[in-house]
Amino acid sequence: MKNIFKTFGLVLALGMGACEEVLVEDPVSLATADGYYPTPGGIEDGLRASYTTLRSFYGQQNGFFLTVTGTDIFTNGFGGIANNPHINNYSPNFLGTSGTVTNIWNNLYVGVNQCNTVVNRVEDVSGISDQRKAEIEAEARFLRGLYYFHLVQQWGDVHFSLEETSGVQTEANRTPENTIYETGILPDLEFAVANLPESASEPGRAYKAAAEGLLARVHLTRGNWAEAERLAANVINNYNFELVTPYIDLWDINNEDNSEFIWTVQFTDDPLLNGPGNSGHLYFIFDYTFNPAMVRDTENGRPFQRFLPTNYLFSLYDREMDARWNGSFKTVWYANIPGEINGQQVNPGDTAIHIVMEPVPDEVKQAAPYWIIDYKGNWIGNVSAYQEIGTNQRRNYPSLLKFLDPLRPSINETAGRRDFPVMRLAEMYLIACEAAWRQNNSSAAADYINVLRTRAALPGMEEEMQVGPGDIDLDFILEERARELIGEKHRWYDLKRTGTLLERVRQHNLDAAPNIQEMHLVRPIPQTQIDRVSNPGEFPQNPGY
Known part of the structure; x- marks a missing residue:
C-alpha cells in the first residue's frame, strides 16, 4: 500500500482546541464531506487518509526524540545537543513551547479526528457490503486506538472524543488515562481484532494479526498479564510469521517484505507519494566525513548524529556470542576517496575507520593506516582523548545500521x-516472556526468550546463549528488549511501563540524571493547546511544567 498516504482533499484536521482555519481542498470535484464520504470511493479515501498521520510519528525525528532519548540506552549526540537537548536532559527548558511535543500532539489528534470521521460516517455509506463497512470501521478503530495509545503514554490525561470535529472547537476536556483505555483504546482494538480480515489486502493495511499484536502490547502496558500472553502467543503460533535468520538480514533494505515484520508504516521511492519520507537514516550515525579518506556518500549516510548510545547499551552485548551486535551496529568504514592517515596512503576500498570495543594503546592507533577508535569505558559524554568513542564532540560512535537507506537517490x-x-514477531516473544514471568511462570518465560536468543546466537554459540528460568527477572527482560528492539521507538515506553524510568536514567544516562524527576513521566501539554482553549481552568498544564 505504497500509495496509501497520498494526500486526499477531504481529510479533516482536528479542530480540538484550535482557533486556526484549515484549508480543505478537493481539486477534482470540490465536493463537500457530506456529499463525498457517503460514497464507496469517499469512505475508502477517508480511510486511506487515516493512515497519513502515521508518517508524522514513525520514521521522523520528533518521534525518535520522544521515544529513544532520555532513556538508559541513548543520550544526545553532537546533533542532539545542537538541535534539541532538553528532551533527553529533562532540563527546565523542556516546556510546552517545545516544537517537538507540539508537532506530535497536533498530528496525533489530526489522526484521531480522521478516524472518528470514518467511524462516524461509514454506516451511512450505500453501495458496499455490511462486511466491508465493518472492516473499514475496524481499520479506523485500530488506528484510533494506536493514536490514543501514544497520546496517553506521552501526556497522561488528555482530551478524549470519539466524535468527528468538523469545525472550530475551543472547549477541551482532560479525560483520565484509565477512562481512555477502558472506553476508547481497548474497545477499539477488540473491535479491530473481531472484524479485521485475516490478511492485509495491501502492505501497510491493518489486519487481524496486527490488531492482536497491538492489543497484546496495550494489555502488557495495563498489567493484564494473562491476556497479553494469550494474544502474543496467538500471533506467534497461529500465523505464518517466522524470525529472520541471521539477524542482520532483517535490516536488508531489499528484504522489507519479510516473514518477521507484522505491520509496518509504508514509505516509497516515489517522491510524489513519500511525504516526508523515513528520515531515521539520519539520526543514529557517526560523522565519518572528518576522516581524510572519506566523503559523504549514500551507502554510509548523511550523519546528523542526534542519538548517542550510552555506555550501558554497549555493556549489554556479549560480542563473542550475540550476533545482534554486528547485526545492529556498523563499526567499520571503507575509504571512498584517496587520503593519508597517520602518514600512510589510503585508497578507496581500504579500511578508513575501525571502532574497537576495548582499549588500544595510543601508539598502536597512531601507527595504523586507518583510524582506530577504541572504547575505554569512560562516560561517552565527557571523552576528549585521542580517537576514543565519544570524541570529536560526541560525533564518533558505532552507528545503528537498521535504519540506513543506501537506496536514496x-x-x-x-x-x-x-x-x-511498528510491530514484528520478536516483540511478541518479548511480550509473552514478560507476561509469563509476571504470572510467576519463569519456565515459560525462558522458553519464549530462548527462541529469540537462538536466532541471535553466533554460529556454534546457540547452547551458550540459552538461559534458564532462574535467569529471568525484570532487569534481564529490559536488557533483552534493548538488545532486540534498539531504536524502534519502544524504550521510553518500556521504562515508563515498568516503573524504572527514573532509576535507570539516573544510573545510566549521566546527561539526564541530575534533572529527571517524577513530573517527567508525562510530557508538557503544548502551550498552543493551553492558550487556545476557552475553558483553561478545566485544561491545566501537566504538573511541574
Missing part, C-alpha cells in the same frame, strides 16, 4: 524509502 536526500517496523 542522492547523498543529501533526507526522505528515505525504508518502511518503518
Whole structure:
C-alpha cells in the first residue's frame, strides 16, 4: 500500500482546541464531506487518509526524540545537543513551547479526528457490503486506538472524543488515562481484532494479526498479564510469521517484505507519494566525513548524529556470542576517496575507520593506516582523548545500521524509502516472556526468550546463549528488549511501563540524571493547546511544567 498516504482533499484536521482555519481542498470535484464520504470511493479515501498521520510519528525525528532519548540506552549526540537537548536532559527548558511535543500532539489528534470521521460516517455509506463497512470501521478503530495509545503514554490525561470535529472547537476536556483505555483504546482494538480480515489486502493495511499484536502490547502496558500472553502467543503460533535468520538480514533494505515484520508504516521511492519520507537514516550515525579518506556518500549516510548510545547499551552485548551486535551496529568504514592517515596512503576500498570495543594503546592507533577508535569505558559524554568513542564532540560512535537507506537517490536526500517496523514477531516473544514471568511462570518465560536468543546466537554459540528460568527477572527482560528492539521507538515506553524510568536514567544516562524527576513521566501539554482553549481552568498544564 505504497500509495496509501497520498494526500486526499477531504481529510479533516482536528479542530480540538484550535482557533486556526484549515484549508480543505478537493481539486477534482470540490465536493463537500457530506456529499463525498457517503460514497464507496469517499469512505475508502477517508480511510486511506487515516493512515497519513502515521508518517508524522514513525520514521521522523520528533518521534525518535520522544521515544529513544532520555532513556538508559541513548543520550544526545553532537546533533542532539545542537538541535534539541532538553528532551533527553529533562532540563527546565523542556516546556510546552517545545516544537517537538507540539508537532506530535497536533498530528496525533489530526489522526484521531480522521478516524472518528470514518467511524462516524461509514454506516451511512450505500453501495458496499455490511462486511466491508465493518472492516473499514475496524481499520479506523485500530488506528484510533494506536493514536490514543501514544497520546496517553506521552501526556497522561488528555482530551478524549470519539466524535468527528468538523469545525472550530475551543472547549477541551482532560479525560483520565484509565477512562481512555477502558472506553476508547481497548474497545477499539477488540473491535479491530473481531472484524479485521485475516490478511492485509495491501502492505501497510491493518489486519487481524496486527490488531492482536497491538492489543497484546496495550494489555502488557495495563498489567493484564494473562491476556497479553494469550494474544502474543496467538500471533506467534497461529500465523505464518517466522524470525529472520541471521539477524542482520532483517535490516536488508531489499528484504522489507519479510516473514518477521507484522505491520509496518509504508514509505516509497516515489517522491510524489513519500511525504516526508523515513528520515531515521539520519539520526543514529557517526560523522565519518572528518576522516581524510572519506566523503559523504549514500551507502554510509548523511550523519546528523542526534542519538548517542550510552555506555550501558554497549555493556549489554556479549560480542563473542550475540550476533545482534554486528547485526545492529556498523563499526567499520571503507575509504571512498584517496587520503593519508597517520602518514600512510589510503585508497578507496581500504579500511578508513575501525571502532574497537576495548582499549588500544595510543601508539598502536597512531601507527595504523586507518583510524582506530577504541572504547575505554569512560562516560561517552565527557571523552576528549585521542580517537576514543565519544570524541570529536560526541560525533564518533558505532552507528545503528537498521535504519540506513543506501537506496536514496542522492547523498543529501533526507526522505528515505525504508518502511518503518511498528510491530514484528520478536516483540511478541518479548511480550509473552514478560507476561509469563509476571504470572510467576519463569519456565515459560525462558522458553519464549530462548527462541529469540537462538536466532541471535553466533554460529556454534546457540547452547551458550540459552538461559534458564532462574535467569529471568525484570532487569534481564529490559536488557533483552534493548538488545532486540534498539531504536524502534519502544524504550521510553518500556521504562515508563515498568516503573524504572527514573532509576535507570539516573544510573545510566549521566546527561539526564541530575534533572529527571517524577513530573517527567508525562510530557508538557503544548502551550498552543493551553492558550487556545476557552475553558483553561478545566485544561491545566501537566504538573511541574
